[in-house]
Amino acid sequence: MPNKFLNLILTTLLIYNTAFSQGKTFYSIEDAIKTPDSVKVLILNRQHLKSIPNEIYLFINLESLSLSRNKIENISDSLSLLKKLHYLDLSSNYISFLPCSLTRLPLDTLIIWDNPIYVFDTCFADLKLKYLDLRAIEMNKKEQQQIISLFPQTKIRKNRPCNCRGR
Secondary structure: OHHHHHHHHHHHHHHHHHHHOOOEEEOOHHHHOOOHHHEEEEEOOOOOOOOOOHHHHHOOOOOEEEOOOOOOOOOOHHHHHOOOOOEEEOOOOOOOOOOHHHHHOOOOEEEOOOOOOOOOOHHHHHOOOOEEEOOOOOOEHHHHHHHHHHOOOOEEEOOOOEOOOOO
């Protein structure tokens, strides 16, 4: 088991580094906005954001977006305008629903651990994810099975099912 986990981490890092090494990484909107076409990776973790900044939609070449550990509650359909987005980290926010418009993106990695998301709409069956992170989300076995059935080819990280009632 530990070897599988280490393999997964190394594979994820390799994919991440290979896919995004050609572009620039930015850690603030202010810096990224200076050269919007060169923004490939944008990391806005721990910025106390309550929503996704509108400036993000100017970064048409964005491939990786990390908005981890903010205070975001809603994901706009406008996120689907980022046609090159492969990697999306929304972990540790307050998101309870993902719009079907996300399925129009070429996402292969979706990290949403520690959000109150318990179900996915069936539209997500069209999304060809390689990796889905659902850790720190208390789901019962039925909720987990529904998600697993939507993503049969996806590596899913999740907690053990809880003895909690369905929502």
